[in-house]
Amino acid sequence: MIKLSPKLSQKLSYLILFLATILAVIPVALIVFIIVKNGVSALTWEFLTSMPKDGMRGGGILPAILGTLSIVMSAIFLTLPIGVCAAIYLNEYAKDNLLTRIIKLAIVNLAGVPSVVYGLLGLGIFVMFLKLGVSIIAGALTLSIMELPVVITTARGALNSVPYSFREASLSLGVSRWQTIRYIVLPNALPGILTGAILSIARISGETAPILFTAAAFYIPYLPHSIFDQVMTLPYHLYIISTQIPNMPKNVIFATALVLLMIVLTMSVLAIIARIYFRKYRKW
Amino acid sequence: MSKIEIKNFNLYYTNFHALKNININIAEKKVTAIIGPSGCGKSTLLRSINRINDTIEGVHTSGEINISGENIYDEEIDVGILRRNVGMVFQRPNPFPLSIYENVAFGLKVNRIYSDRNIINETVEKSLKAVLLWDYAKDKLHKSALGLTLEQQQRLCIARVIAVAPNIILLDEPCSSLDPVATQKIEGLMIQLNNKYTIVIVTHNMQQAARISHNTAFMLLGKLIEFDKTEKIFTNPLIKETEDYVSGRFG
Ligand SMILES: Nc1ncnc2c1ncn2[C@@H]1O[C@H](COP(=O)(O)OP(=O)(O)O)[C@@H](O)[C@H]1O
Numbered sequence: 001m002i003k004l005s006p007k008l009s010q011k012l013s014y015l016i017l018f019l020a021t022i023l024a025v026i027p028v029a030l031i032v033f034i035i036v037k038n039g040v041s042a043l044t045w046e047f048l049t050s051m052p053k054d055g056m057r058g059g060g061i062l063p064a065i066l067g068t069l070s071i072v073m074s075a076i077f078l079t080l081p082i083g084v085c086a087a088i089y090l091n092e093y094a095k096d097n098l099l100t101r102i103i104k105l106a107i108v109n110l111a112g113v114p115s116v117v118y119g120l121l122g123l124g125i126f127v128m129f130l131k132l133g134v135s136i137i138a139g140a141l142t143l144s145i146m147e148l149p150v151v152i153t154t155a156r157g158a159l160n161s162v163p164y165s166f167r168e169a170s171l172s173l174g175v176s177r178w179q180t181i182r183y184i185v186l187p188n189a190l191p192g193i194l195t196g197a198i199l200s201i202a203r204i205s206g207e208t209a210p211i212l213f214t215a216a217a218f219y220i221p222y223l224p225h226s227i228f229d230q231v232m233t234l235p236y237h238l239y240i241i242s243t244q245i246p247n248m249p250k251n252v253i254f255a256t257a258l259v260l261l262m263i264v265l266t267m268s269v270l271a272i273i274a275r276i277y278f279r280k281y282r283k284w
Numbered sequence: 285m286s287k288i289e290i291k292n293f294n295l296y297y298t299n300f301h302a303l304k305n306i307n308i309n310i311a312e313k314k315v316t317a318i319i320g321p322s323g324c325g326k327s328t329l330l331r332s333i334n335r336i337n338d339t340i341e342g343v344h345t346s347g348e349i350n351i352s353g354e355n356i357y358d359e360e361i362d363v364g365i366l367r368r369n370v371g372m373v374f375q376r377p378n379p380f381p382l383s384i385y386e387n388v389a390f391g392l393k394v395n396r397i398y399s400d401r402n403i404i405n406e407t408v409e410k411s412l413k414a415v416l417l418w419d420y421a422k423d424k425l426h427k428s429a430l431g432l433t434l435e436q437q438q439r440l441c442i443a444r445v446i447a448v449a450p451n452i453i454l455l456d457e458p459c460s461s462l463d464p465v466a467t468q469k470i471e472g473l474m475i476q477l478n479n480k481y482t483i484v485i486v487t488h489n490m491q492q493a494a495r496i497s498h499n500t501a502f503m504l505l506g507k508l509i510e511f512d513k514t515e516k517i518f519t520n521p522l523i524k525e526t527e528d529y530v531s532g533r534f535g
């Protein structure tokens with residue numbers, strides 16, 4: 001075996017670590033580049049705001065954009081309050097006993113369940129058993145169940161970051177546990193909770209499997225009337241036009257991907273801005 | 285006259301016996317100091333007097349602590365009312381990340397003690413005056429409390445306690461994060477407050493105990509070793525461990 005001088009091995013390891021980082025970034029940069037390059041020519045205002053026509057080969061993708069946004073927003077609206085309440089319970093009230101530990105373990109592991117399993121669960125429970133049919137509400141409920149463990153985990157992190165000394169100071173003034181949570185813990189945890197929620201929106205916007213059986217329609221060239229309607233969604237629409245439609249113009253496929261990418265990136269950027277903003281105004 | 289009577293009091297952290305059969309009578313409107321080496325249970329004893337230890341999982345107690353003749357470990361006791369009567373100041377200043385005004389008004393507003401704005405304003409002013417922070421803070425009431433110096437923050441924490449009108453104030457090493465000058469000022473404040481409040485202070489600083497307290501309790505390994513007039517504890521203690529400790533010969 002060759003023995004390298006300490007200085008050389010130092011340089012070499014730096015180089016390897018740096019290359020690994022570059023290697024991780026290249027595919028992402030490449031994907032973005034290819035999508036933008038091929039899609040930008042079809043990305044017009046009309047594309048964003050009109051109905052599809054000619055068997056989806058022409059027109060726009062408005063129903064898919066609105067479908068995705070309505071499902072995702074309904075899902076976060078359902079999951080956020082429940083997740084925050086559960087996080088408050090687990091963090092501020094639950095005794096550290098076997099049951100609590102099992103619940104915490106379950107939440108951590110639920111975050112690792114493949115999303116297609118949630119799709120099947122949603123199909124079984126919401127679409128069939130509760131007879132909601134394939135609809136916005138069934139898709140939103142499915143996504144909200146899928147995202148719940150993540151929301152709980154990020155909310156717990158936010159609650160944990162509020163110093164214990166604030167709680168003690170409040171309790172020692174004779175303020176009740178709930179009032180302490182209400183007036184001290186929650187306001188200070190809110191930035192973290194909101195940032196986590198925005199990231200959740202970004203993450204579930206691109207999910208395909210959970211809404212495939214529960215909400216997504218193949219082709220509906222008009223807008224939904226209620227939450228009980230089926231809708232087109234961006235990820236599923238992208239899958240269909242990429243694989244199921246012969247002679248599909250390539251730039252339309254890439255433009256659709258670009259729109260989906262932009263929605264997700266916008267949310268991520270919003271979360272980053274929110275975090276910077278809140279950090280600037282957080283004084284502890 | 286004694287304000288706080290601690291009788292056969294024991295406290296356990298789950299299985300760890302942290303306070304062993306404590307008996308002590310704390311006099312009204314006097315400063316009582318609790319001294320002893322680190323880990324002997326000073327904070328635990330202090331935190332038993334307003335039941336803030338209740339918030340730690342696994343804590344259980346036996347025996348009694350009577351305040352004005354009422355056992356605070358009685359089931360019927362409302363801990364909210366108890367804690368308003370027995371205020372607490374912590375080792376590190378811990379103002380809320382709110383304005384100076386909101387810090388002092390917090391207990392009043394959240395406990396709904398007063399709802400009249402004028403009365404709240406008056407109480408805030410009175411409380412800040414009592415800790416000698418008013419002159420400095422009167423033009424900055426709506427600035428963040430975290431912009432104050434550590435000493436001012438600790439004064440603010442005392443004002444926050446005073447605002448909810450306690451009779452007893454517990455202080456757990458309130459000067460340990462302050463410099464000597466600030467320490468001296470806070471000590472002066474305690475002497476001033478003493479004509480209105482019964483004060484119990486934990487300190488690892490024996491000079492401080494000697495300077496400001498009337499009575500001193502010496503603790504060791506969860507036990508109360510000796511309790512007497514401060515003068516007596518520091519000049520002529522009955523028990524050898526006390527003498528070793530106050531003379532710095534403690535090994
Ligand atoms: N939350 C806790 N859980 C378990 N043991 C504790 C806890 N707090 C304090 N103790 C133990 O109780 C003993 C007394 O602690 P404390 O009252 O903080 O001592 P002091 O204030 O005199 O330094 C120490 O041995 C400490 O390790």
Ligand SMILES: [Mg+2]
Pocket residue numbers: 326327328
């Ligand atoms: Mg201590």
